[in-house]
Amino acid sequence: MALESIEPQKLKLYNYWRSYCSQRVRIAFNLKGLDYEYKAVDLSKDEQFDPEYEKLNPVKYVPTLVDGEVVVADSFAIILYLEEKYPQHPLLPKDLKKKALNIQIASIVTSTIQPRQNLPVEIDFIEGRFDLDKKLLWAQHYLNKGFTALEKLIKDCAGKYATGDEIQMADVFLEPQIHAGITRFEIDMSKFPTLARLHEAYMKIPEFQAAVPEIQQDAPRGS
Amino acid sequence: MADQGKLTLYSYWLSTCAHRVRITLNLKGLDYEYKAVDIVKGDQSEPDFVRINPMKFVPALVDGDTVIGDSFAIVLYLEEKYPQTPLLPQDLKKKALNFQIASIVSSGIQPLQNFVVVNYIEQKLGSQEKDAWHIDQFNRVFTALEKLLNGCARKYAVGDEIGLGDVFLAPQLYYVIKKFHMDMSNYPILARLHAAYEEIPAFQAAAPENQPDAPSI
Numbered sequence: 001m002a003l004e005s006i007e008p009q010k011l012k013l014y015n016y017w018r019s020y021c022s023q024r025v026r027i028a029f030n031l032k033g034l035d036y037e038y039k040a041v042d043l044s045k046d047e048q049f050d051p052e053y054e055k056l057n058p059v060k061y062v063p064t065l066v067d068g069e070v071v072v073a074d075s076f077a078i079i080l081y082l083e084e085k086y087p088q089h090p091l092l093p094k095d096l097k098k099k100a101l102n103i104q105i106a107s108i109v110t111s112t113i114q115p116r117q118n119l120p121v122e123i124d125f126i127e128g129r130f131d132l133d134k135k136l137l138w139a140q141h142y143l144n145k146g147f148t149a150l151e152k153l154i155k156d157c158a159g160k161y162a163t164g165d166e167i168q169m170a171d172v173f174l175e176p177q178i179h180a181g182i183t184r185f186e187i188d189m190s191k192f193p194t195l196a197r198l199h200e201a202y203m204k205i206p207e208f209q210a211a212v213p214e215i216q217q218d219a220p221r222g223s
Numbered sequence: 224m225a226d227q228g229k230l231t232l233y234s235y236w237l238s239t240c241a242h243r244v245r246i247t248l249n250l251k252g253l254d255y256e257y258k259a260v261d262i263v264k265g266d267q268s269e270p271d272f273v274r275i276n277p278m279k280f281v282p283a284l285v286d287g288d289t290v291i292g293d294s295f296a297i298v299l300y301l302e303e304k305y306p307q308t309p310l311l312p313q314d315l316k317k318k319a320l321n322f323q324i325a326s327i328v329s330s331g332i333q334p335l336q337n338f339v340v341v342n343y344i345e346q347k348l349g350s351q352e353k354d355a356w357h358i359d360q361f362n363r364v365f366t367a368l369e370k371l372l373n374g375c376a377r378k379y380a381v382g383d384e385i386g387l388g389d390v391f392l393a394p395q396l397y398y399v400i401k402k403f404h405m406d407m408s409n410y411p412i413l414a415r416l417h418a419a420y421e422e423i424p425a426f427q428a429a430a431p432e433n434q435p436d437a438p439s440i
Contacts, residue, residue: 058370060367072319076325076330077319078319097289104292106295107295107296110330143235147276152277
């Protein structure tokens with residue numbers, strides 16, 4: 001007797017084309033071969049403040065993952081959740097030291113670089129007080145500092161990818177940040193040869209290509 | 224209990240990131256040698272420290288011949304290597320909530336209060352603006368945290384056991400309440416959690432004023 005196949009509930013990702021936090025999760029989904037329904041939340045129109053979205057995620061950030069009954073918000077939390085629930089293509093090595101290195105790289109991106117270029121910081125505070133040129137300088141200052149630190153850290157441990165010859169969590173967090181640096185913040189990548197090389201390598205990988213902001217379904221035409 | 228090698232923690236008494244690691248070490252009953260790095264004076268650029276941690280960040284943990292920088296990485300390393308008093312529940316949803324709280328603190332608040340950033344703001348905009356900006360940031364993120372905790376906090380941040388979320392929240396709350404004297408009346412859950420953490424010996428021992436490099440009053 002054939003067993004009834006149970007259609008797995010589809011994963012849903014509430015995200016925004018340009019959100020680098022969302023891009024990380026899109027890469028992780030692709031690497032793990034997970035299909036998902038793309039639910040666009042337009043941050044430029046403040047859709048994260050819609051009551052429906054707030055009910056789902058009271059913190060009102062993107063991305064948010066819905067996996068059946070489970071709702072997980074925050075890209076770091078989402079990726080660690082996916083890593084445990086869908087262990088195919090593991091993003092964290094078993095070796096504790098290498099695992100710690102991956103977490104450290106992810107943490108440097110999420111806590112020392114990305115927040116300082118982040119939309120709310122810019123709009124809520126700086127925009128009124130700094131002009132546009134100064135906003136760019138502010139973001140570049142922190143990106144350059146962060147990239148300098150990352151370059152130092154990975155120079156000696158990078159192989160084909162950031163922490164060896166396999167794609168791991170560090171790569172998932174690095175690429176969106178490097179992408180932002182190049183396409184949005186005019187960072188001179190010649191100062192960061194390892195990061196530049198990694199970016200070239202990521203751009204050859206279909207799972208990374210498919211996650212790029214400019215080709216997402218909610219990206220404006222001509223992005 | 225895993226065999227403990229010799230642990231050394233490079234720490235600054237007032238660093239909230241180091242504070243998180245101190246709480247974790249205490250909760251897990253791990254002895255460690257405390258090595259003070261005065262980040263205000265620039266000790267993190269001294270050759271001896273740079274050799275340990277070329278990133279020049281504090282905290283850094285040395286466990287035998289393993290060196291780990293970054294508090295998130297250190298805490299998760301300790302969680303795996305020394306599983307006593309686990310900080311992460313088995314339940315995936317509760318585990319994710321702990322990660323989310325930790326991530327909101329480490330990427331949503333702390334980077335914006337870091338003294339390097341604060342000095343930069345003060346330089347560009349003056350002292351009053353700096354304070355206004357601080358309060359603005361804290362309020363923004365505390366509002367978000369309070370909403371999140373409303374759905375999951377019981378005795379502690381996620382349920383009735385101390386978890387990773389508490390380890391990250393406690394230093395942040397300590398900082399805004401004790402150093403900033405922030406009005407917490409809009410954040411009753413956060414205020415209650417702060418009071419609860421103050422009662423726990425592992426948290427008390429990790430408090431900045433109890434560290435060897437804290438200035439004597």
